[in-house]
Amino acid sequence: MNQVVTWLTDLGSLIDRLLRSDLAGLRPAYDNWTWSLTLTLVLLVATSTLIGHAVVLAVNRVHGAGVVISSLLNGLYAVASTIGESVVLWLIARWTLAEPPSLALALWLVAVASAPRLFHFLELVPWIGTWLGRLAQVWSFVLLWQVVSTFLGVGAVVGLLLAGGTWVVTYLVTQLVRAPTGRLLEVIWYRVTGRDLYHNSREILLRAVVSDDPEELDQRLDGPLVVDGVTVVQPEDER
Amino acid sequence: MIWGILVALLGILTVMLLTAPLETLSWWARRGPEQTRRSIEHRRSLTPEPGDPTDCYLVYFSGVGVAEPSIIPKPELPLLDSLTKRFGDNLRIVTEIYPYAMENRGLLKGRRTAWWWRFLISLKGKRFGALSALVSLRNVIQVLVSADRRYGPMFSAGVARTVWKGLLGAGYQPGSKIPVVFMGWSGGAQMAAGASWYLSAAGVPTYLMALGGVIADDPGIDRLQHLWQLIGTKDGVIPLAPIAFSGRRPWARDSSWQRGVADGRVTEHVLGPFKHFGHGSYLSRRRAPDGRSYRDVTIDTAGDLLVAEGLVREQDPA
Numbered sequence: 001m002n003q004v005v006t007w008l009t010d011l012g013s014l015i016d017r018l019l020r021s022d023l024a025g026l027r028p029a030y031d032n033w034t035w036s037l038t039l040t041l042v043l044l045v046a047t048s049t050l051i052g053h054a055v056v057l058a059v060n061r062v063h064g065a066g067v068v069i070s071s072l073l074n075g076l077y078a079v080a081s082t083i084g085e086s087v088v089l090w091l092i093a094r095w096t097l098a099e100p101p102s103l104a105l106a107l108w109l110v111a112v113a114s115a116p117r118l119f120h121f122l123e124l125v126p127w128i129g130t131w132l133g134r135l136a137q138v139w140s141f142v143l144l145w146q147v148v149s150t151f152l153g154v155g156a157v158v159g160l161l162l163a164g165g166t167w168v169v170t171y172l173v174t175q176l177v178r179a180p181t182g183r184l185l186e187v188i189w190y191r192v193t194g195r196d197l198y199h200n201s202r203e204i205l206l207r208a209v210v211s212d213d214p215e216e217l218d219q220r221l222d223g224p225l226v227v228d229g230v231t232v233v234q235p236e237d238e239r
Numbered sequence: 240m241i242w243g244i245l246v247a248l249l250g251i252l253t254v255m256l257l258t259a260p261l262e263t264l265s266w267w268a269r270r271g272p273e274q275t276r277r278s279i280e281h282r283r284s285l286t287p288e289p290g291d292p293t294d295c296y297l298v299y300f301s302g303v304g305v306a307e308p309s310i311i312p313k314p315e316l317p318l319l320d321s322l323t324k325r326f327g328d329n330l331r332i333v334t335e336i337y338p339y340a341m342e343n344r345g346l347l348k349g350r351r352t353a354w355w356w357r358f359l360i361s362l363k364g365k366r367f368g369a370l371s372a373l374v375s376l377r378n379v380i381q382v383l384v385s386a387d388r389r390y391g392p393m394f395s396a397g398v399a400r401t402v403w404k405g406l407l408g409a410g411y412q413p414g415s416k417i418p419v420v421f422m423g424w425s426g427g428a429q430m431a432a433g434a435s436w437y438l439s440a441a442g443v444p445t446y447l448m449a450l451g452g453v454i455a456d457d458p459g460i461d462r463l464q465h466l467w468q469l470i471g472t473k474d475g476v477i478p479l480a481p482i483a484f485s486g487r488r489p490w491a492r493d494s495s496w497q498r499g500v501a502d503g504r505v506t507e508h509v510l511g512p513f514k515h516f517g518h519g520s521y522l523s524r525r526r527a528p529d530g531r532s533y534r535d536v537t538i539d540t541a542g543d544l545l546v547a548e549g550l551v552r553e554q555d556p557a
Contacts, residue, residue, distance in 0.1 A: 055389045058264035061272070125256040126390060127383040127483070204272075204392040205458055208279060208440050 011037055018115035021143060023150045030108070030151055038111045039079070045117045046078030047071070052123030052133055059198040060189075084173070086110045089166040093152065096162070101152055109151060110166075113144035141167060251373075259380045260390045266341040267393040275396040278403050279441045291412050294329040294551040296419045297322070298402055300338045300427030302451075303378035306356055307345035308337035314522045314534075315424070321538045327554035330545075333405045338423075338430035339378040341397040343404075346374065382426035385433050386455030386484060395433030395459065402434050418444040418464070418550050422541070425476065425515070428452025432466070435459040446550065448541060451477060451515050456486020460495040466505045467544050469537065471513025471521060508544070510536055 010029075014037055017025045029037075050057075050071060057063075062070055090106040101109075116139035123133035141163065149159025182199075189197040198204070299319065301311055311319070311334060319332055337345050346356035356374060363371045385394045406419065419438060421431035428449035435445040436459035447466045451474050460466060470477050481487040486494030499505035511527050514520045522534045531539070545551045 054264060055260070058268045058393070061268045063268045121257070124260060126259055126380065126387040129387075130389075201389050201392040202458075204396065205436060208275065208396070208437055 007036070011040060014112070015041070015115055015118065018112055018143065019118075021146055023146060026112070026147070026150075029112075033108050038108055041115060042078050042082050042111050043075050045114045045120065046075050048118050049078070049120040049123075050074045051121040052129070054124055055201065056198075059201055059204070061195070081170075082111055082114065083107065085166060085170045088169045088173070089148070089162065092162055092165045092169070096158075097152065097154065099153075105151070109147050110144065113140055113147055116140045116143060252376075255373075255377060255380055259377075260384050260387075262341055263384060263390050263394045263397065266397055271393060271396060274400055275437070278400050279437065291410065291415060291417065292328055293331045293410070293417060294326075295545065296331050296333060296406055296409065296411055296417060298333045298336065298405065298419060298421050298431070300336065300421065300423040300431055302424035303339070303375045303382065303426040305337070305339075305378070306360060306374050307347050308335045308343050309345070317534060318522065318538050318541070322542060325542050325554060326545075326551050329554060330551045331409050331411075333402075333409045336401055336405050338398050338401075338427055338434070339381040341394075343401040346377070379426060382429050382453065385429050386457065391433055391457065392436075395430075395457075396437055398430055399434040399437035402438065414442065416442065416444060418446060420446040420448060420545065420550060422448045422450065423452055424450045426453050429454045429457065432457040432459040432463070435463050436461075439463070446548070448544065450537065450541070451513075451521055453477065453480050454487075454496070455480070455484040456491065456494040456496045458495055460499050460505065463499070463504060465548060466499060468505065468507045469510055469521075469540060470507060471510055471515070473512045473519065474515045476515040508540060510540055513537075 014026075014029050016022075017029065057067065057070060086103065086107040086109075089110055090101065090103045093106065094100040116136045119136045120133055122136070123129040125132060144166070145156075145159050145163040148154070148162050149156050152159070152162070154162070186197045189195070299311075301315060304312065319334070322330060323332060335343075337343050340346070344350065347353055347360065350356075356377075359371045359373050362368050381394075384390045385398075407413075411417065411419075421428075421435065423429075423431040428447065429452070431447050431449075432454050435447060436457075439445045439459075439462035444464050445462065446464050449466065449468045451470065452468055453476060454460070454466075454468075481489075485491060487496050489497070491497050496505060510521065511533065512519070513523075513533055517523075519525050519533065521537045524532045524534060527533060527536050529536075546553065
């Protein structure tokens with residue numbers, strides 16, 4: 001029991017220092033970092049993100065056991081994307097630094113920098129939620145820059161280049177795999193549920209005015225939502 | 240002490256904001272698509288029976304202060320009475336629709352939180368009466384849910400279904416193409432704009448008369464035949480809409496709102512120095528320069544616009 005309390009206290013202290021950017025106070029956490037705390041932080045961020053994006057689950061009518069399965073898959077995705085981003089940071093650091101970090105350290109840096117995304121659940125808030133989510137993303141990037149600069153012993157400029165390079169490459173890779181993984185997800189979803197996958201809520205408006213003919217929907221969903229010759233909804237990133 | 244109260248209020252606001260979309264999401268996840276598809280197919284499929292003498296149906300949405308579909312605030316009753324008197328059977332008015340929740344469910348019954356809302360309502364006029372404003376705040380947040388591009392389509396589908404049931408109950412013939420005019424106060428206008436997408440998608444010509452309306456750049460505006468925005472020059476709430484919703488700004492050329500303005504389908508009508516609520520508001524008895532009360536100016540203008548659009552005939556005095 002004491003060990004659990006100590007562990008929870010360490011987790012709380014870690015999160016507190018990260019959100020306050022108390023980099024000096026993070027030194028003990030860095031020197032004695034553990035897989036359990038790091039992984040727990042990643043999974044907490046994943047849970048917060050899932051809550052913030054609950055609309056995607058609701059649009060696709062995921063409830064009950066489906067929420068549990070979605071949570072598990074979301075957790076796996078979070079771990080995988082953290083590892084992927086860590087690998088990118090590690091590779092960039094190996095190419096640019098005389099004393100590159102280990103992959104494990106890169107993983108720790110990326111994981112702890114995700115702490116501001118614990119506030120991703122606020123994306124659920126109507127009207128301003130999307131902006132709150134973007135604010136958390138920006139904060140997370142700033143924290144990545146800070147921890148990379150501090151714990152790799154490089155200056156602010158090099159730290160910014162490392163952090164920025166990691167984000168850009170990760171973004172590009174995500175965009176590359178987005179389409180094929182999206183199609184795969186649609187196929188799996190249809191096989192499991194017998195329903196088409198909604199990507200966003202505007203498809204609800206579209207389906208209310210046209211048939212459920214998949215070809216017709218495909219044509220209309222590639223660009224602005226056009227109904228009766230009138231462009232009514234511009235494509236936008238609703239995440 | 241003050242800080243404690245502020246923190247508590249901030250906490251309450253945060254909880255209200257986070258839980259606001261949940262009713263909509265839950266409804267859509269459990270039964271929304273089936274109910275929506277059934278009612279749209281119903282609207283499209285039927286052949287109207289002849290003989291409905293009604294020129295036009297008017298669906299009435301109260302402002303954000305209401306808590307139940309069966310309750311119309313007393314100051315608003317003369318508006319409906321006057322329209323009934325002026326147009327008789329030519330205009331059929333549909334009330335008892337609560338646009339701030341799914342499935343026409345008010346706050347005071349049939350909810351786990353009903354006791355809380357009943358308690359707040361009971362405080363009106365008493366020592367902590369200001370807390371009853373939480374009812375209005377809750378409904379304002381639902382207006383934001385309707386205006387949010389992520390939740391709006393689902394929320395509006397639920398409201399449209401409720402409206403459709405109300406219209407059928409009032410004798411509306413599906414397929415008859417009899418126009419339906421939404422009359423919405425304040426935030427109720429946004430709810431009406433959202434619902435109009437689904438009604439017009441099923442062939443119902445829809446119009447919206449917004450009384451001090453706060454409307455986002457809702458896709459439903461593209462499907463309205465006309466939107467009349469009746470405003471008072473001292474209404475401090477209406478100017479918030481272009482600030483809060485980017486699609487309402489003049490440079491948002493591709494927005495539904497600006498398209499409506501460019502097409503001439505969205506028009507503004509200044510009634511006078513009317514405020515949003517309280518003394519000097521749209522339904523107050525304060526006298527306008529021409530001797531009419533502000534209330535009469537609002538009622539007369541609303542009726543005149545319906546007649547001018549050719550939607551309804553005056554009642555035959557005989």
